[in-house]
Amino acid sequence: MIYRETGQYKTTYEADQQLFPILQDRIFVLLVIAFAFGAVPFLASEYLFRAILTPFLILSLAAIGLNILVGYCGQVSLGTGGFMAVGAYAAYNLALRLPDLNLLVVFVLAGLCATVVGVLFGLPSLRIKGFYLAVATLAAQFFLDWAFARIGWFTNYAPSGSVSAPPLVILGWEVVGPVRKYLLVLGIVCVFALVARNLVRGAIGRSWMAMRDMDVAAEVIGIRPLYAKVTAFAVSSFFVGLSGALWAFVYLGAWEPLAFDVNRSFQLLFMVIIGGLGSILGSFLGAAFIVILPLALNQMPGWLGVEMSTALISHIELMVFGALIVFFLIVEPHGLARLWAIGKEKLRLWPFPH
Amino acid sequence: MNIFQQKWMTGLLLAALAVGALAPMLSGVAGFPQWLEVVLGGLMSGVLYSLVALGLVLIFKASGVFNFAQGAMVLFAALTLVRLMEKMPFVVALAIAALVMVAIAWLVERLVLRPLVNQEGIVLFMATLGVAYFIDGIGQIIWGSDIYTLDIGMPKEPKILLEKTFEGGILVSMEDVIAAVIAAALVGALALFFQKTGTGRALRAVADDHQAAQSIGIPLGRIWVIVWSVSGLVALVAGIIWGSKLGVQFSLQLIALKALPVVILGGFTSIPGAILGGLIIGLGEKLSEVYLGPLLGGGIENWFAYVLALVFLLVRPEGLFGEKHIDRV
């Protein structure tokens, strides 16, 4: 009975077009954000920050980026890992070569570098569709993998190919320890999640979805395919590049090209499918699911009282992921986000069945 | 943009590729015999790409599915065979491995394709991505994840040919020759099967229009099981050949995945396209590896096939022999 919108009348279009038109949703989201900023830093353990919260937030950002491309604009990409790598190595080189640059500026510029590369590899999308494009983005992935491994300049000629991030300081605030890292990432993710929501419900978002749903009709009603697709690639790559920079600097600290290989691309695609194509909330849900699942699987033998090697667990993980993808595509193509929406709908009507 | 759509652009691109292929010899970087060696090696590895690509094309024509799991199937088939051979003679192991591949085809049809019938191609594509992960996981759980040597008695010594024509002759790997012959024979057999037999005809009908084919009594499910089985057997053959060359290991999968750029280059729906595409990719890859690789720091075989296909796509989005798509509204 609590979740009712009865009596909440909208008298202006402004009120009807706000982010969460239903009062209870607004309160809920605000509570979650307040909890994440205010309470979690005092409650969570170091393990929780390191192993779950921080990677979850950063991968959510990447998943939002990929979802803009795949879920909203309908262009499948298997090169996400490569674009994350562009963000990571761009941030590394910016911080290395311009040491006085503010770290936040470094992150944004790293995102912009990924934007440029993303647009470049996105241009073929004007000519090719569907799995043709998917394979074309594999070209980006493999090429970028190779470039960061073989072109010495990108890694400042590090002999092992492994590079590490500089100390993280933003305007005198030293980002050390899991709590501060978490807060930094949380702040960035909140801002850009809002940006993503604004974009997808505005004019540009409508042109993306129009391209996704029926590209010929979109063009007939005056949407320029070039503009729609290129902006989708640009915005998506920005998000992905930014998250790549965060992944490298905040989560990994030191990394090699392998951290962004094709498996990362698949992992992100799985997040988007399981979480829900075309849903910002779904990106978060999918990321949470994929971050937590392997940890849960790792614990499983302990709970069941059987011994398993880590190799075996990682193989079981592959199997479970594969089965889950097929399961979601068959049973609920709109993913966890849709399940959430159905739950909300049920709650609205509760306790009446219809 | 429109300049790309011109027919002569395709010709220009092919000409550029031909010049690129001939360049090492013409420029004097490489002598003719050495160049010929590389070309032959490239063509022979290309035949194998053609074979795997053919499996992809068959599946695509019959079910509209772009099968990302092909690479995983190659690895799984090779793993199955090599582990069974530890306990039984080759022929028995081969027969069982073949049966296993057919069983996988049947399961994929039952559990994945049937529930997803009439979904968009891209959804099916993502589903095969899931299948690939699943097969990878289960394959390594059952058969282990080490590197296994597969010895089926292929000759390892290279042979020197045309000794009289050139000084020193040219070095040809007999293993490659045998592999190429087997692959070529299979390619021919498959092409014939598709063109001449009743099943092949039914298959082509399904490729044209699922519903129409169903309405004249062609059992869709059975056709799918057949094509997935054929492509599983193709994967087995490719797995044997690559496995005996490189050892059965995870990287086989990435090699087999190069069939993706091959079909893109040749056109999804075209058997000649798959064959020619495989040869072009095999040749291009070998030539670039030998003559371009050292200039760029090596390792370019990981992406060369994909980038080559991408360039082709820009000029001919439907591939060399693919059908041009007309949007109807």
Next chain:
Amino acid sequence: MSTAAREFGDVILKVEGVSLAFGGVKALTEVSFDVREHEIRAIIGPNGAGKSSMLNVINGVYHPQQGQVTYRGEARRAMDPHRAARSGIARTFQNLALFKGMSVLDNLLAGRNLMMRMPILLQALRVGPALREEIAHRKRVEEIIDFLEIQHVRKTPVGRLPYGLQKRVDLGRALAAEPRVLLLDEPMAGMNVEEKQDMCRFILDVNDEFGTTIVLIEHDMGVVMDLSDRVAVLDYGRLIGDGTPDEIRANQAVIDAYLGVKH
């Protein structure tokens, strides 16, 4: 309705000698006709006569091999569909090409996307002018929603609507662009009598109130003869008749094409 007393403006759209072929199949052969401003112009013909192809040529989806289309004094052979849209040509589709995953509201707003000018950064922040622009366009779209009487489904994803309502949304999306020329491809196909009457009313109202020029493909002869000012008849990609409904009724070539003729 086809009162000869109504005043029409100048020729706004002129098709001259257009031929279109796909591979060896000829869809249109040297078709010429014109459309005057503010009139309702019907294109009829048996199935496969090339009617939809004709519309696709006018708004640039297909590029004819020969001939030209003159729109508002500007002659051209081929054009991009989105340019055609921006110059004031909107259209609906025979087989419903709606954006199925989007709500009715978003479908209609997408129809107005071509008028939205805000840079992407402002859209990302959704403040100031970007927000005002969204709301201004929302107001206009709500007017169309009222006009088409689809208020109750405005937030429903289009894919879940019944067919008749989807047809209305299709019309609404085209109207949202405030076009000068509206191309309607079988707007009444598959409808029952009541729905057809509603649709006729909408078409006439649009023509009356906004002065929109309408080019209409329709199979229902009663509707065509009632609504349209002039009718063009296509058969096997050729123009076999052109004139007022009364002239078309009396045209022997048209009668033969429809009823079949003994050779």
